Amino acid sequence: MAQAETPSASEIDRELTMSRAMVEAIAHEMREDEEVFVMGEDVADYGGIFDSTQGLLEEFGHDRIMDVPISETAFMGAGVGAAMQGMRPVCELMFADFFGVCMDQLYNNMAKTTYMSGGSVSVPMTLMTAVGGTYNDAAQHSQTLYGTFAHLPGMKVVVPSNAYDAKGLMHTAIRDNDPVVYMFHKRLMGLAWMPAPEGPKTGVPEERYEIPFGEADVKREGEDATIVTLGLHVHRALEAAEGLAEDGIDAEVIDLRTLVPLDTETVLESVRKTGRLIVVDEDYHSYGVSGELIARATEGALEDLEAVDRVTAPDTPIPYSRPLENEFQPSTDDIAAAVRSITQ
Amino acid sequence: MVGHNTLQQMYKEMVTARYYEERLQEEYLEGKQPAFDISAGPIPGELHLAAGHEASGAGVCAHLRDSDTVTAPHRPHHVAISKGVDLERMTAEIFGRETGLSKGKGGHMHLYDPEVNFACSGIIAQGCPPAVGAALTAKKRNTDDVAVAFLGEGAISQGAFLESLNLAAVQELPVVFVIEDNDWAISMPKERVTDVEDGSRRAWGFDMHGERVDADDAVTVYEAAEDAIGRARDGNGPSVLEVQVHRRMGHFMGDPESYRPDEDVERAQRRDCITRMETRLREHGFEEADLEGIREGAHERVDEAIEWAKDQPEPEPEATYEDVFTNSPDDWPERPSREVTATDGGEE
Numbered sequence: 252m253a254q255a256e257t258p259s260a261s262e263i264d265r266e267l268t269m270s271r272a273m274v275e276a277i278a279h280e281m282r283e284d285e286e287v288f289v290m291g292e293d294v295a296d297y298g299g300i301f302d303s304t305q306g307l308l309e310e311f312g313h314d315r316i317m318d319v320p321i322s323e324t325a326f327m328g329a330g331v332g333a334a335m336q337g338m339r340p341v342c343e344l345m346f347a348d349f350f351g352v353c354m355d356q357l358y359n360n361m362a363k364t365t366y367m368s369g370g371s372v373s374v375p376m377t378l379m380t381a382v383g384g385t386y387n388d389a390a391q392h393s394q395t396l397y398g399t400f401a402h403l404p405g406m407k408v409v410v411p412s413n414a415y416d417a418k419g420l421m422h423t424a425i426r427d428n429d430p431v432v433y434m435f436h437k438r439l440m441g442l443a444w445m446p447a448p449e450g451p452k453t454g455v456p457e458e459r460y461e462i463p464f465g466e467a468d469v470k471r472e473g474e475d476a477t478i479v480t481l482g483l484h485v486h487r488a489l490e491a492a493e494g495l496a497e498d499g500i501d502a503e504v505i506d507l508r509t510l511v512p513l514d515t516e517t518v519l520e521s522v523r524k525t526g527r528l529i530v531v532d533e534d535y536h537s538y539g540v541s542g543e544l545i546a547r548a549t550e551g552a553l554e555d556l557e558a559v560d561r562v563t564a565p566d567t568p569i570p571y572s573r574p575l576e577n578e579f580q581p582s583t584d585d586i587a588a589a590v591r592s593i594t595q
Numbered sequence: 596m597v598g599h600n601t602l603q604q605m606y607k608e609m610v611t612a613r614y615y616e617e618r619l620q621e622e623y624l625e626g627k628q629p630a631f632d633i634s635a636g637p638i639p640g641e642l643h644l645a646a647g648h649e650a651s652g653a654g655v656c657a658h659l660r661d662s663d664t665v666t667a668p669h670r671p672h673h674v675a676i677s678k679g680v681d682l683e684r685m686t687a688e689i690f691g692r693e694t695g696l697s698k699g700k701g702g703h704m705h706l707y708d709p710e711v712n713f714a715c716s717g718i719i720a721q722g723c724p725p726a727v728g729a730a731l732t733a734k735k736r737n738t739d740d741v742a743v744a745f746l747g748e749g750a751i752s753q754g755a756f757l758e759s760l761n762l763a764a765v766q767e768l769p770v771v772f773v774i775e776d777n778d779w780a781i782s783m784p785k786e787r788v789t790d791v792e793d794g795s796r797r798a799w800g801f802d803m804h805g806e807r808v809d810a811d812d813a814v815t816v817y818e819a820a821e822d823a824i825g826r827a828r829d830g831n832g833p834s835v836l837e838v839q840v841h842r843r844m845g846h847f848m849g850d851p852e853s854y855r856p857d858e859d860v861e862r863a864q865r866r867d868c869i870t871r872m873e874t875r876l877r878e879h880g881f882e883e884a885d886l887e888g889i890r891e892g893a894h895e896r897v898d899e900a901i902e903w904a905k906d907q908p909e910p911e912p913e914a915t916y917e918d919v920f921t922n923s924p925d926d927w928p929e930r931p932s933r934e935v936t937a938t939d940g941g942e943e
Contacts, residue, residue: 571702
């Protein structure tokens with residue numbers, strides 16, 4: 252695997268968007284293993300609505316880059332069935348919001364088969380899906396649903412925030428023998444029609460490399476407060492931290508990278524150092540990622556905790572109109588304000 | 596047999612809908628050129644325009660009254676216009692304004708006008724079960740109301756559609772499923788998503804009436820819908836009507852359509868249901884001046900609706916938390932009390 256020799260993003264001149272990095276990993280795995288194939292809506296001729304399969308059709312043809320009817324229950328379930336036979340399907344759910352039309356196949360079949368079979372049957376399937384808002388696509392096309400998928404046992408849940416991680420995590424996902432839900436944020440993909448913020452486009456090695464699941468990445472070291480987040484909000488947290496630094500507040504920023512497995516230890520180490528924890532999440536407020544992280548911090552580092560807070564979306568469906576979605580979305584300013592309030 | 600007034604009304608709705616989409620396209624592209632940024636401009640987010648689908652909405656809704664229910668998919672404007680949805684408030688909704696149908700919360704895929712029993716869902720085929728529910732209500736309440744679910748040909752392979760057919764059939768409910776076949780499910784041509792060329796044949800497997808209207812022609816749609824809706828209203832059960840329409844624009848604004856052959860785009864432009872409707876009107880004795888008058892009236896109405904909508908205020912941010920039963924942020928702990936005091940006196 253040559254894990255140790257893989258250079259880091261900053262050592263590589265060749266920069267890729269997150270979508271190109273994902274496609275490169277899928278193509279690499281498809282070349283090495285004929286049992287890897289892609290199935291989804293508009294993944295072939297269109298190249299994926301969010302460019303997640305752009306160019307794969309030209310190399311691999313329709314037999315391995317399969318456009319399917321709008322029948323998520325059927326094709327997600329077929330992905331599960333093929334995986335149970337030992338193939339390694341990468342199935343795309345165009346928007347995570349569409350999970351409702353195939354959830355039985357995902358939750359009752361994909362996630363539970365290994366357990367229900369006493370470990371005698373594996374489901375090495377990668378479910379790749381677009382998440383997130385910030386572009387006024389309203390309540391049925393903007394959710395992240397991180398907490399929903401992470402809550403249900405039996406699935407690994409991966410959320411890359413940049414191209415380097417996106418490629419390494421995709422390699423790991425496809426080779427993993429368990430079902431992996433790979434959630435990519437639309438705003439980070441580098442789409443021509445949805446400008447990405449600074450940050451997700453990074454140096455990416457040409458060779459194959461894996462990023463192990465369950466290893467959070469400390470994106471910025473700091474002494475005064477710990478900001479734990481994922482996906483798009485890694486970049487917002489980093490921006491907030493830069494602003495706070497000008498006021499002498501030194502925030503540490505942790506990118507979780509995977510929710511299942513969760514790297515609790517890296518979070519606890521940081522909290523033991525800073526004493527203050529802020530969880531930032533684009534998902535709904537209650538019963539989700541932010542609550543879970545705060546619970547783990549209180550379980551594991553209570554004596555070191557001086558203050559906690561969370562900056563999340565509220566518990567409402569996602570509104571369409573611009574001023575409403577701006578209110579809904581946790582902003583850089585919201586993050587900075589929360590850090591200030593618990594470090595004063 | 597379609598009457599003079601009905602012809603005129605259908606034409607009026609069709610040219611209203613066509614001009615509406617053209618004007619929305621202009622407004623949508625404002626702020627999105629030269630670089631297309633989906634979140635920029637007066638109308639952000641996705642926009643699925645229905646130019647080329649007008650015959651279906653007009654021909655079907657001509658048989659409906661306000662108390663009949665219609666559910667529409669992500670491409671709803673032409674159906675909404677023919678169903679009599681409030682044009683001003685619908686437009687304000689699309690512009691995300693406070694006086695919009697949903698106070699700016701829904702957007703163009705989520706239009707609701709209870710005054711005329713109109714609703715949409717942005718998820719493929721998911722309007723079918725609620726239409727069945729509206730039909731069930733009519734049956735239970737002993738009214739002669741009917742329900743119509745509009746969906747695209749890409750949606751006929753969804754479980755929600757097929758399960759709805761079965762439930763409607765076995766319960767003998769007054770519902771009509773109208774498949775608008777525009778040949779494309781985003782990038783997927785019909786022959787690659789189903790081996791059944793005529794989608795209305797899906798009905799046969801449920802021992803249900805199914806019929807396809809091949810001509811993209813409002814009058815033919817009107818006649819077929821008269822039969823299907825009459826059947827439902829008279830207590831003779833559900834049916835499926837497939838209507839050939841044409842997608843004159845991309846799946847959504849910004850769709851590069853690189854997957855679509857030029858000939859197909861040209862064919863959609865050539866087979867224009869509005870041109871066909873004008874021929875029909877002339878055959879019925881309408882003069883050019885009559886048609887021009889109807890068009891001008893329609894354009895004026897659309898322009899007024901758009902101007903009105905753009906003048907409306909944006910919603911206040913606090914409105915985000917209204918209209919939902921939820922754990923309100925007002926119930927979140929106040930900041931000072933959020934501090935966790937260490938049990939062993941960890942503070943120095």
